Amino acid sequence: MKITRWIYWKQIFQSKFQASCLKAKLEDNWHNGYEIPPWVEIRQLAEEKYVVRYTFDE
DSSP: OOOOEEEEOSOOBSSHHHHHHHHHHHHHHTTTSSSOOOOEEEEEETTTEEEEEEEEOO
16 A cells, blocks of 8 residues: 655745745646646645645655
8 A cells, every 4th residue: 555745845935825836836836747747735734834845755
């Protein structure tokens, strides 16, 4: 059974809109590639801050 590994983007965003722009950019990079696209999600931190994370499969 494979374990899903998450990689967190190094930047914390002040709005969900900024985080969703990065999410779209990450998903777009794998759209025409040969790799299986990652799962990308936005996680909310305390006090209206957001972080983006995506999967890494070996």
